[in-house]
Amino acid sequence: MKIIAPSVLSADFGHLADDLQMINRSEADWLHIDVMDGTFVPNISFGFPLMKPFKQYCSKPLDVHLMIVHPEKYVERFCDAGAWSVGFHLEAVEDPMPILEMIKAKGVRTCLTINPDVDVKRLVPYLDKVDMVLLMSVFAGFGGQKFIPETMDKIRFIKAEIDKRGLKTMIEIDGGVNTANAAELFAAGADALVAGSAVFGAENPEEAIRKMKK
Ligand code: DX5
Ligand code: ZN
Secondary structure, X not given: OOEEEEEHHHOOHHHHHHHHHHHHHOOOOOEEEEEEEOOOOOOEOOOHHHXXXXXXXXXXXXXXXXXXXXXXXXXXXXXHOOOOEEEEEHHHOOOOHHHHHHHHXXXXXXEEEEOOOOOHHHHXXXXXXXXXXXXXXXXXXXXXXXXXXXXXXXXXXXXXHHXXXXXXXXXXXXXXXXXXXXXXXXXXXXXEEEEOHHHHOOOOHHHHHHHHHO
16 A cells, blocks of 8 residues: 655645645545644644644545643544544553554544654554554654654564564554655555655645655
8 A cells, every 4th residue: 555644744834725725636645643742742733723624624534643641631532523543652651552442432543653762563562453553764743854764674574563463554654754765665564654844845745745656
């Protein structure tokens, strides 16, 4: 699968509806939504008030990435606000299972995420319990950072685990993705790529999305 999920974090919020209409016209598959709380990550983005226009103006599934402490307090509200998938960080919680169950009970897809400094092996026990794992290829918190090359081996490792067990779990990669490295990431086993600055900072965003899917 070659899924592209533009990160709305890099959109022009003064012209949000225009940017979302561009996403609708484009070959993008999902809209990636980065929620930051200023505690789990040293940055604050946006929360519930923007879920409304995302839902209203974007026709693509909303892929919510929570970079917050205590995701258990908020996952249900994101589900109710129209999320298609809700992901949170494994290293932000003590036990992800009850939180995954809360998301599942809402009929929403589940995703577990890890930052680059978390051992990828920690995801292994959950591979059959989630719809997707998200490997951060930069440290969560900001758009526009440089891709961390060590991510490639982590993708191959987790892909091999998934295949070995005959699972359908998807692999999403987030951070520093662009038209130059997308093909290599898909080839290594990624199913979905998040791209913020490489889409919204491009001269022709629709063309950039098309290129990444090739
Ligand atoms: C980083 C976010 C990413 C970010 C990606 O904390 O999770 O989704 O928006 O931005 P780029 O593609 O610019 O690295
Ligand atoms: Zn993200």
